[in-house]
Amino acid sequence: MRVAIVSESFLPQVNGVTNSVCRVLEHLADRGHQATVIAPCRAPGTYAGFPVHATPAFQPPFYRSFRVGLPSRRISTVLTDFKPDIIHLASPTVVGAAGVTAAVQLGVPAVAVFQTDLAGFARQYGVRGMDAMIWSWLRHIHTRAARTLAPSTATMAELVERRIPRLRLWGRGVDLDRFNPAHRSEQLRRELAPDGEVIVGYVGRLSPDKRVHLLTELAGLRGVRLVVVGDGPAAPALRRRLPDAVFCGLRTGEDLSRILASFDVFVHTGANETFCQAVQEALAAGVPVVAAAAGGPLDLVRPGHNGLLYPPESPALMREAVEHLVADPAARSRMSAQTRESVLASTWTALCERLVEHYESVLEGDESPSEAPDRLRPHQSLMS
Template sequence: MRVAIVAESFLPQVNGVTNSVCRVLDHLAAEGHEAMVVAPSRGPAGYAGFPVHATPAFRLPFYRSFRVGLPSRRITSRLADFKPDVVHLASPTVVGASGVAAAARLGVPAVAVFQTDLAGFARQYGLRGADPAIWAWLRHIHVRAARTLAPSTATMAELEAHGVPRLRLWGRGVDLDRFNPAHRDEGLRRELAPGGEVIVGYVGRLAADKRVHLLAELADLPGVRLVVVGDGPAAPGLRRRLPGAVFCGLRTGAELSRTLASFDVFVHTGANETYCQAVQEALAAGVPVVAAAAGGPLDLVRPGGNGLLYPPDSPALMREAVRRLVADPAARARMGEEARRSVLSRTWTSLCERLVEHYEAVLGEGEAAWTASAPDPSAAPAGA
């Protein structure tokens, strides 16, 4: 099968979209498929033996490390040259809109992978009135896809409520070797918490949309050492608010594996997660999770089993959930064991096999099945 992936971001940016695309490419290469990538990237010219084609992009003024792609006619020409059987749209927004239009012109089915809660993202940056326009634009893209894959049941329900058709559930895989309790490092633990404190950790982007300012609620918990892994525009302010925390910066590979497995409790502050890969990786590392009861974590965290959930708008209850786990080593140990067991079936191999089945399904349905309700590609979305 020939798969063209049109991604909203890719290497060298490290985020959930990039990680998913890389894992899919690894699987396609291992199974003997052909692939290509189009993305707003100044990164590698290839990945897993497949070409990567860059599109024009610009940097967000409030988030300089994040590049946003621009619409480009190059996407149609790249796809026409490659002659794909299916177009994979990774978190389609701007580049993805060009991708779905190109697929329609070429008569090729597009499978859209919904991954980013743009409306929630905009609200966290003060754009509270943007919801109608954002959802109109997203619907404009997704109604032209042969199938939209939602990462969680909560996200699937939201997409359905906003009129997105042909929905299927497709989660995310996790590397059970890379994220494993076996990587717990007592030497690193002594370095991070020399007083023997309970290590409460956060891993992720340090940005307003992740609500990282809520970590300040944990700053004065007795017997706790707060460890923050990641980088982003909120990092300087967060360092000032948390002078007693350990800031590790961005960690990847074996360094991230050791750090995450060495936590005692993982806390996630975001409330607009369509899936939340960071939570899943913590569970795989055998670390109980405290997360907001919203979006993807609702599918991942079993309260009292592998972690605890708190109402998204209650920082006080987030603090109380963390305090409960800090005060109960036996509960942490039990939940840590259950955390690992809860994700054992969520390997990238099994998830990517299901993805290829989705590709095959839309090819089997034929063009009439996915173009019947699709609008004119040149028409503007209502409400946008």
């Protein structure tokens, strides 16, 4: 099969879109498929043996480390020359819009992977009143795709409400070797928390869309060492407001594996997560999770089993959930023993095989209606 991936983000940017595209490319290479990638500039020339074609991009003034792709005639040229069987649109917005236009012109079906809550992203950056316009644009893109893959039941329900057609559920995989309790390091724990504190950690972008300012709600918790992993435009302000926290900066590879597995509690502040890869990675590493009861975490966190959920509009209850786990080592231990089991079926191999099945189904002409989203868990059990 010949697969062209048109992505809004790619290396050297590290985020959920980039991660999933890399895993898909590795799987396609392993299975002997042919692929090409179109992504914003500064990307490497190849990945997994496949060519990567750069498109123009710009850096938003409020987020200099992020690059936004721009539409380009090069997208149509690359796709025409490659002659794909199917076009994979990774979180289509701007570059993806050009990709789906080219797909229609070439008569090639496109599978769109919905991955970013753009309306929620805009609100977190103070841009109000744009929801209708954003959803109109996204609907314009996704209605021209042969299939849209939603990462969670909450996101699928939202897409149904927004009249996005031909939906299927496709989650995200996790590397069970890289994220594993075996990487827990007592030496690292002594370095991070020399007085034996309970380590409460966050991993992710330090940016307004992740609501990282809510981490300040955890300041002053007795017996707790707050550890923050990541970088972004909110980092300087957060460092000033949390002088006692440990800021590790951006970490990857073995460093990230050791740090994450060495947490006692993982806390996530975002409320616009279509999936939330960081939560799944923490669970795979054996760490109980405290997350907002919204979006992807609703599928991942089972309150009282592998973590706790808090109402996204109540940061005080986030602090209360963390306090509950800090004060109850038996509950942490019990949950820790169950976190990894909850994600064992979510390997990237299984998820990518399912993705190829979606490709094949679309190529066979299956245009059946959307799957019905599963019922979401009731919020009354958040702290059970």
